[in-house]
Amino acid sequence: MTDDIHRCPLCSVPFKLEDVCADDITEGTCHAECLEGSPVVDLETGDEIPDGKISTYLYREVMEPRIFDESGKGAGFELTHEALVAALTIPPPQTHVALLDPHAQGLLAAQNNVIDGLMAENDRLRKMLAGCDWYWPEDDTSSEACADGPWQIAENCDVKPGDVFGYSRGGIVETRYYGFLDPAEDADSDDEFEADEPTREAAEAKIAAELQRRAALATTEGSDNG
Structure with missing residues:
Protein backbone atom coordinates (compact mmCIF):
# COMPACT_ATOMS: atom_id res chain seq x y z
CA MET A 1 0.00 0.00 0.00
CA THR A 2 1.43 3.35 -0.97
CA ASP A 3 0.90 6.58 0.95
CA ASP A 4 -0.22 9.78 -0.66
CA ILE A 5 2.37 11.98 1.00
CA HIS A 6 4.06 14.32 -1.43
CA ARG A 7 7.72 13.32 -1.41
CA CYS A 8 10.81 14.57 -3.18
CA PRO A 9 11.33 12.19 -6.15
CA LEU A 10 15.10 12.26 -5.64
CA CYS A 11 15.47 11.60 -1.89
CA SER A 12 11.94 10.31 -1.09
CA VAL A 13 11.76 12.58 1.98
CA PRO A 14 8.31 14.19 2.48
CA PHE A 15 8.17 17.90 1.77
CA LYS A 16 7.72 20.41 4.58
CA LEU A 17 6.16 23.83 4.12
CA GLU A 18 9.46 25.58 4.80
CA ASP A 19 11.49 23.43 2.37
CA VAL A 20 13.30 25.28 -0.42
CA CYS A 21 12.37 23.64 -3.71
CA ALA A 22 13.22 23.83 -7.41
CA ASP A 23 11.79 22.32 -10.59
CA ASP A 24 13.54 19.52 -12.47
CA ILE A 25 12.94 19.02 -16.21
CA THR A 26 11.82 15.42 -15.74
CA GLU A 27 11.02 14.90 -12.05
CA GLY A 28 9.07 18.06 -11.28
CA THR A 29 9.24 19.57 -7.79
CA CYS A 30 12.39 18.51 -5.89
CA HIS A 31 14.39 19.71 -2.93
CA ALA A 32 16.72 22.41 -4.21
CA GLU A 33 19.47 20.75 -2.18
CA CYS A 34 18.95 17.49 -4.10
CA LEU A 35 19.52 19.33 -7.38
CA GLU A 36 22.77 20.99 -6.37
CA GLY A 37 25.49 20.36 -8.95
CA SER A 38 23.06 19.51 -11.75
CA PRO A 39 23.56 21.50 -14.98
CA VAL A 40 21.10 24.22 -15.92
CA VAL A 41 20.22 24.20 -19.62
CA ASP A 42 18.24 26.29 -22.08
CA LEU A 43 15.34 24.10 -23.26
CA GLU A 44 15.20 25.86 -26.64
CA THR A 45 18.80 25.04 -27.58
CA GLY A 46 19.77 22.25 -25.20
CA ASP A 47 22.94 24.17 -24.34
CA GLU A 48 24.16 24.29 -20.78
CA ILE A 49 24.00 27.80 -19.28
CA PRO A 50 27.40 28.63 -17.73
CA ASP A 51 27.04 29.60 -14.08
CA GLY A 52 23.27 29.18 -14.45
CA LYS A 53 21.35 29.45 -11.21
CA ILE A 54 18.34 27.36 -10.26
CA SER A 55 15.15 29.30 -9.53
CA THR A 56 13.93 28.28 -6.08
CA TYR A 57 10.75 28.74 -4.07
CA LEU A 58 9.29 27.67 -0.75
CA TYR A 59 7.12 24.59 -0.77
CA ARG A 60 4.42 26.54 1.07
CA GLU A 61 4.03 28.76 -2.02
CA VAL A 62 2.37 25.96 -3.96
CA MET A 63 0.99 23.65 -1.28
CA GLU A 64 -1.40 23.82 1.66
CA PRO A 65 -2.46 21.29 4.36
CA ARG A 66 -4.93 18.69 3.14
CA ILE A 67 -8.38 18.72 4.74
CA PHE A 68 -8.86 15.69 6.97
CA ASP A 69 -11.75 13.38 6.15
CA GLU A 70 -14.13 11.88 8.75
CA SER A 71 -11.76 9.01 9.44
CA GLY A 72 -9.04 11.41 10.46
CA LYS A 73 -6.80 10.23 7.62
CA GLY A 74 -5.37 12.23 4.79
CA ALA A 75 -2.21 13.62 6.35
CA GLY A 76 -0.03 15.41 3.83
CA PHE A 77 -0.47 18.28 1.40
CA GLU A 78 -2.45 18.92 -1.73
CA LEU A 79 -2.43 21.58 -4.42
CA THR A 80 -4.92 24.43 -4.19
CA HIS A 81 -6.51 25.56 -7.44
CA GLU A 82 -4.27 28.64 -7.58
CA ALA A 83 -1.21 26.59 -6.67
CA LEU A 84 -2.08 24.01 -9.33
CA VAL A 85 -2.19 26.71 -12.00
CA ALA A 86 1.15 28.04 -10.77
CA ALA A 87 2.66 24.58 -10.74
CA LEU A 88 1.58 23.89 -14.30
CA THR A 89 3.03 27.18 -15.52
CA ILE A 90 6.39 26.32 -17.05
CA PRO A 91 9.11 28.68 -15.80
CA PRO A 92 11.62 30.24 -18.21
CA PRO A 93 13.81 27.61 -19.93
CA GLN A 94 17.01 28.76 -18.22
CA THR A 95 15.55 27.89 -14.80
CA HIS A 96 15.10 24.19 -15.58
CA VAL A 97 17.60 21.68 -14.30
CA ALA A 98 18.60 18.97 -16.74
CA LEU A 99 19.10 15.50 -15.33
CA LEU A 100 19.68 13.89 -18.72
CA ASP A 101 21.49 10.61 -19.10
CA PRO A 102 24.32 10.39 -21.69
CA HIS A 103 22.04 8.74 -24.27
CA ALA A 104 19.45 11.54 -23.99
CA GLN A 105 22.20 14.14 -24.17
CA GLY A 106 23.50 12.49 -27.33
CA LEU A 107 20.04 12.50 -28.92
CA LEU A 108 19.58 16.15 -27.99
CA ALA A 109 22.96 17.09 -29.47
CA ALA A 110 22.16 15.19 -32.69
CA GLN A 111 18.80 16.94 -32.97
CA ASN A 112 20.45 20.32 -32.48
CA ASN A 113 22.93 19.49 -35.26
CA VAL A 114 20.06 18.65 -37.60
CA ILE A 115 18.30 21.90 -36.69
CA ASP A 116 21.50 23.88 -37.28
CA GLY A 117 21.90 22.23 -40.68
CA LEU A 118 18.32 23.00 -41.68
CA MET A 119 18.65 26.61 -40.57
CA ALA A 120 21.85 26.97 -42.63
CA GLU A 121 20.12 25.47 -45.66
CA ASN A 122 17.13 27.80 -45.22
CA ASP A 123 19.50 30.74 -45.08
CA ARG A 124 21.22 29.58 -48.28
CA LEU A 125 17.91 29.16 -50.11
CA ARG A 126 16.66 32.52 -48.83
CA LYS A 127 19.71 34.25 -50.29
CA MET A 128 19.27 32.33 -53.52
CA LEU A 129 15.64 33.41 -53.88
CA ALA A 130 16.59 37.01 -53.12
CA GLY A 131 18.88 36.91 -56.15
CA CYS A 132 16.19 35.63 -58.51
CA ASP A 133 15.55 38.92 -60.32
CA GLY A 171 18.23 33.78 -61.26
CA ILE A 172 21.63 32.38 -60.38
CA VAL A 173 21.40 29.15 -58.43
CA GLU A 174 25.12 28.90 -57.74
CA THR A 175 28.51 29.89 -59.17
CA ARG A 176 31.10 27.17 -59.75
CA TYR A 177 34.48 27.00 -61.49
CA TYR A 178 35.21 24.68 -64.39
CA GLY A 179 38.29 23.70 -66.36
CA PHE A 180 39.31 20.77 -68.55
CA LEU A 181 42.29 19.06 -70.18
CA ASP A 182 42.59 16.75 -73.15
CA PRO A 183 42.31 13.06 -72.28
CA ALA A 184 45.42 11.71 -70.58
CA GLU A 185 47.46 9.03 -72.34
CA ASP A 186 46.82 6.59 -69.48
CA ALA A 187 43.10 7.35 -69.29
CA ASP A 188 40.62 4.47 -69.56
CA SER A 189 38.45 6.46 -72.00
CA ASP A 190 38.68 9.35 -74.43
CA ASP A 191 36.77 11.64 -72.08
CA GLU A 192 38.34 14.95 -71.21
CA PHE A 193 39.73 15.51 -67.73
CA GLU A 194 37.37 17.87 -65.90
CA ALA A 195 37.57 20.05 -62.81
CA ASP A 196 34.22 21.32 -61.55
CA GLU A 197 34.63 22.87 -58.11
CA PRO A 198 32.85 25.37 -55.82
CA THR A 199 35.90 27.69 -55.71
CA ARG A 200 38.40 28.94 -58.30
CA GLU A 201 41.29 27.88 -56.09
CA ALA A 202 39.99 24.30 -55.86
CA ALA A 203 39.49 24.03 -59.64
CA GLU A 204 42.94 25.48 -60.40
CA ALA A 205 44.53 23.14 -57.85
CA LYS A 206 42.87 20.11 -59.44
CA ILE A 207 44.07 21.09 -62.93
CA ALA A 208 47.58 21.76 -61.63
CA ALA A 209 47.71 18.42 -59.84
CA GLU A 210 46.67 16.57 -63.00
CA LEU A 211 49.30 18.40 -65.09
CA GLN A 212 51.93 17.52 -62.49
CA ARG A 213 50.84 13.87 -62.55
CA ARG A 214 51.08 13.76 -66.33
CA ALA A 215 54.51 15.36 -66.32
CA ALA A 216 55.78 12.81 -63.79
CA LEU A 217 54.27 9.99 -65.87
CA ALA A 218 55.98 11.26 -69.04
CA THR A 219 59.32 11.47 -67.20
CA THR A 220 58.95 7.90 -65.96
CA GLU A 221 58.05 6.59 -69.41
CA GLY A 222 61.00 8.45 -70.93
CA SER A 223 63.38 6.87 -68.45
CA ASP A 224 62.00 3.41 -69.19
CA ASN A 225 62.42 3.88 -72.94
CA GLY A 226 65.96 5.17 -72.50
Whole structure:
Protein backbone atom coordinates (compact mmCIF):
# COMPACT_ATOMS: atom_id res chain seq x y z
CA MET A 1 0.00 0.00 0.00
CA THR A 2 1.43 3.35 -0.97
CA ASP A 3 0.90 6.58 0.95
CA ASP A 4 -0.22 9.78 -0.66
CA ILE A 5 2.37 11.98 1.00
CA HIS A 6 4.06 14.32 -1.43
CA ARG A 7 7.72 13.32 -1.41
CA CYS A 8 10.81 14.57 -3.18
CA PRO A 9 11.33 12.19 -6.15
CA LEU A 10 15.10 12.26 -5.64
CA CYS A 11 15.47 11.60 -1.89
CA SER A 12 11.94 10.31 -1.09
CA VAL A 13 11.76 12.58 1.98
CA PRO A 14 8.31 14.19 2.48
CA PHE A 15 8.17 17.90 1.77
CA LYS A 16 7.72 20.41 4.58
CA LEU A 17 6.16 23.83 4.12
CA GLU A 18 9.46 25.58 4.80
CA ASP A 19 11.49 23.43 2.37
CA VAL A 20 13.30 25.28 -0.42
CA CYS A 21 12.37 23.64 -3.71
CA ALA A 22 13.22 23.83 -7.41
CA ASP A 23 11.79 22.32 -10.59
CA ASP A 24 13.54 19.52 -12.47
CA ILE A 25 12.94 19.02 -16.21
CA THR A 26 11.82 15.42 -15.74
CA GLU A 27 11.02 14.90 -12.05
CA GLY A 28 9.07 18.06 -11.28
CA THR A 29 9.24 19.57 -7.79
CA CYS A 30 12.39 18.51 -5.89
CA HIS A 31 14.39 19.71 -2.93
CA ALA A 32 16.72 22.41 -4.21
CA GLU A 33 19.47 20.75 -2.18
CA CYS A 34 18.95 17.49 -4.10
CA LEU A 35 19.52 19.33 -7.38
CA GLU A 36 22.77 20.99 -6.37
CA GLY A 37 25.49 20.36 -8.95
CA SER A 38 23.06 19.51 -11.75
CA PRO A 39 23.56 21.50 -14.98
CA VAL A 40 21.10 24.22 -15.92
CA VAL A 41 20.22 24.20 -19.62
CA ASP A 42 18.24 26.29 -22.08
CA LEU A 43 15.34 24.10 -23.26
CA GLU A 44 15.20 25.86 -26.64
CA THR A 45 18.80 25.04 -27.58
CA GLY A 46 19.77 22.25 -25.20
CA ASP A 47 22.94 24.17 -24.34
CA GLU A 48 24.16 24.29 -20.78
CA ILE A 49 24.00 27.80 -19.28
CA PRO A 50 27.40 28.63 -17.73
CA ASP A 51 27.04 29.60 -14.08
CA GLY A 52 23.27 29.18 -14.45
CA LYS A 53 21.35 29.45 -11.21
CA ILE A 54 18.34 27.36 -10.26
CA SER A 55 15.15 29.30 -9.53
CA THR A 56 13.93 28.28 -6.08
CA TYR A 57 10.75 28.74 -4.07
CA LEU A 58 9.29 27.67 -0.75
CA TYR A 59 7.12 24.59 -0.77
CA ARG A 60 4.42 26.54 1.07
CA GLU A 61 4.03 28.76 -2.02
CA VAL A 62 2.37 25.96 -3.96
CA MET A 63 0.99 23.65 -1.28
CA GLU A 64 -1.40 23.82 1.66
CA PRO A 65 -2.46 21.29 4.36
CA ARG A 66 -4.93 18.69 3.14
CA ILE A 67 -8.38 18.72 4.74
CA PHE A 68 -8.86 15.69 6.97
CA ASP A 69 -11.75 13.38 6.15
CA GLU A 70 -14.13 11.88 8.75
CA SER A 71 -11.76 9.01 9.44
CA GLY A 72 -9.04 11.41 10.46
CA LYS A 73 -6.80 10.23 7.62
CA GLY A 74 -5.37 12.23 4.79
CA ALA A 75 -2.21 13.62 6.35
CA GLY A 76 -0.03 15.41 3.83
CA PHE A 77 -0.47 18.28 1.40
CA GLU A 78 -2.45 18.92 -1.73
CA LEU A 79 -2.43 21.58 -4.42
CA THR A 80 -4.92 24.43 -4.19
CA HIS A 81 -6.51 25.56 -7.44
CA GLU A 82 -4.27 28.64 -7.58
CA ALA A 83 -1.21 26.59 -6.67
CA LEU A 84 -2.08 24.01 -9.33
CA VAL A 85 -2.19 26.71 -12.00
CA ALA A 86 1.15 28.04 -10.77
CA ALA A 87 2.66 24.58 -10.74
CA LEU A 88 1.58 23.89 -14.30
CA THR A 89 3.03 27.18 -15.52
CA ILE A 90 6.39 26.32 -17.05
CA PRO A 91 9.11 28.68 -15.80
CA PRO A 92 11.62 30.24 -18.21
CA PRO A 93 13.81 27.61 -19.93
CA GLN A 94 17.01 28.76 -18.22
CA THR A 95 15.55 27.89 -14.80
CA HIS A 96 15.10 24.19 -15.58
CA VAL A 97 17.60 21.68 -14.30
CA ALA A 98 18.60 18.97 -16.74
CA LEU A 99 19.10 15.50 -15.33
CA LEU A 100 19.68 13.89 -18.72
CA ASP A 101 21.49 10.61 -19.10
CA PRO A 102 24.32 10.39 -21.69
CA HIS A 103 22.04 8.74 -24.27
CA ALA A 104 19.45 11.54 -23.99
CA GLN A 105 22.20 14.14 -24.17
CA GLY A 106 23.50 12.49 -27.33
CA LEU A 107 20.04 12.50 -28.92
CA LEU A 108 19.58 16.15 -27.99
CA ALA A 109 22.96 17.09 -29.47
CA ALA A 110 22.16 15.19 -32.69
CA GLN A 111 18.80 16.94 -32.97
CA ASN A 112 20.45 20.32 -32.48
CA ASN A 113 22.93 19.49 -35.26
CA VAL A 114 20.06 18.65 -37.60
CA ILE A 115 18.30 21.90 -36.69
CA ASP A 116 21.50 23.88 -37.28
CA GLY A 117 21.90 22.23 -40.68
CA LEU A 118 18.32 23.00 -41.68
CA MET A 119 18.65 26.61 -40.57
CA ALA A 120 21.85 26.97 -42.63
CA GLU A 121 20.12 25.47 -45.66
CA ASN A 122 17.13 27.80 -45.22
CA ASP A 123 19.50 30.74 -45.08
CA ARG A 124 21.22 29.58 -48.28
CA LEU A 125 17.91 29.16 -50.11
CA ARG A 126 16.66 32.52 -48.83
CA LYS A 127 19.71 34.25 -50.29
CA MET A 128 19.27 32.33 -53.52
CA LEU A 129 15.64 33.41 -53.88
CA ALA A 130 16.59 37.01 -53.12
CA GLY A 131 18.88 36.91 -56.15
CA CYS A 132 16.19 35.63 -58.51
CA ASP A 133 15.55 38.92 -60.32
CA TRP A 134 15.40 37.78 -63.95
CA TYR A 135 12.01 37.47 -65.66
CA TRP A 136 10.68 35.73 -68.78
CA PRO A 137 7.31 35.15 -70.41
CA GLU A 138 6.00 31.84 -69.06
CA ASP A 139 6.33 30.14 -72.48
CA ASP A 140 9.72 31.57 -73.51
CA THR A 141 12.74 31.41 -71.22
CA SER A 142 15.29 32.18 -73.91
CA SER A 143 18.00 34.75 -73.23
CA GLU A 144 16.44 37.09 -75.81
CA ALA A 145 13.16 37.20 -73.88
CA CYS A 146 14.79 37.93 -70.48
CA ALA A 147 13.48 41.13 -68.86
CA ASP A 148 14.07 43.24 -65.76
CA GLY A 149 10.55 42.73 -64.46
CA PRO A 150 6.94 41.88 -65.36
CA TRP A 151 6.38 45.46 -66.51
CA GLN A 152 9.08 45.06 -69.18
CA ILE A 153 7.57 41.78 -70.36
CA ALA A 154 4.27 43.61 -70.76
CA GLU A 155 5.99 46.25 -72.90
CA ASN A 156 7.94 43.73 -74.98
CA CYS A 157 4.89 41.51 -75.60
CA ASP A 158 2.52 44.43 -76.24
CA VAL A 159 0.20 43.41 -73.39
CA LYS A 160 -2.96 45.53 -73.30
CA PRO A 161 -4.36 47.14 -70.13
CA GLY A 162 -6.61 44.63 -68.36
CA ASP A 163 -4.87 41.60 -69.87
CA VAL A 164 -3.33 39.03 -67.52
CA PHE A 165 -0.20 37.09 -68.46
CA GLY A 166 2.08 34.59 -66.82
CA TYR A 167 5.78 35.09 -66.25
CA SER A 168 8.65 33.02 -64.92
CA ARG A 169 11.15 34.29 -62.40
CA GLY A 170 14.66 32.95 -62.00
CA GLY A 171 18.23 33.78 -61.26
CA ILE A 172 21.63 32.38 -60.38
CA VAL A 173 21.40 29.15 -58.43
CA GLU A 174 25.12 28.90 -57.74
CA THR A 175 28.51 29.89 -59.17
CA ARG A 176 31.10 27.17 -59.75
CA TYR A 177 34.48 27.00 -61.49
CA TYR A 178 35.21 24.68 -64.39
CA GLY A 179 38.29 23.70 -66.36
CA PHE A 180 39.31 20.77 -68.55
CA LEU A 181 42.29 19.06 -70.18
CA ASP A 182 42.59 16.75 -73.15
CA PRO A 183 42.31 13.06 -72.28
CA ALA A 184 45.42 11.71 -70.58
CA GLU A 185 47.46 9.03 -72.34
CA ASP A 186 46.82 6.59 -69.48
CA ALA A 187 43.10 7.35 -69.29
CA ASP A 188 40.62 4.47 -69.56
CA SER A 189 38.45 6.46 -72.00
CA ASP A 190 38.68 9.35 -74.43
CA ASP A 191 36.77 11.64 -72.08
CA GLU A 192 38.34 14.95 -71.21
CA PHE A 193 39.73 15.51 -67.73
CA GLU A 194 37.37 17.87 -65.90
CA ALA A 195 37.57 20.05 -62.81
CA ASP A 196 34.22 21.32 -61.55
CA GLU A 197 34.63 22.87 -58.11
CA PRO A 198 32.85 25.37 -55.82
CA THR A 199 35.90 27.69 -55.71
CA ARG A 200 38.40 28.94 -58.30
CA GLU A 201 41.29 27.88 -56.09
CA ALA A 202 39.99 24.30 -55.86
CA ALA A 203 39.49 24.03 -59.64
CA GLU A 204 42.94 25.48 -60.40
CA ALA A 205 44.53 23.14 -57.85
CA LYS A 206 42.87 20.11 -59.44
CA ILE A 207 44.07 21.09 -62.93
CA ALA A 208 47.58 21.76 -61.63
CA ALA A 209 47.71 18.42 -59.84
CA GLU A 210 46.67 16.57 -63.00
CA LEU A 211 49.30 18.40 -65.09
CA GLN A 212 51.93 17.52 -62.49
CA ARG A 213 50.84 13.87 -62.55
CA ARG A 214 51.08 13.76 -66.33
CA ALA A 215 54.51 15.36 -66.32
CA ALA A 216 55.78 12.81 -63.79
CA LEU A 217 54.27 9.99 -65.87
CA ALA A 218 55.98 11.26 -69.04
CA THR A 219 59.32 11.47 -67.20
CA THR A 220 58.95 7.90 -65.96
CA GLU A 221 58.05 6.59 -69.41
CA GLY A 222 61.00 8.45 -70.93
CA SER A 223 63.38 6.87 -68.45
CA ASP A 224 62.00 3.41 -69.19
CA ASN A 225 62.42 3.88 -72.94
CA GLY A 226 65.96 5.17 -72.50
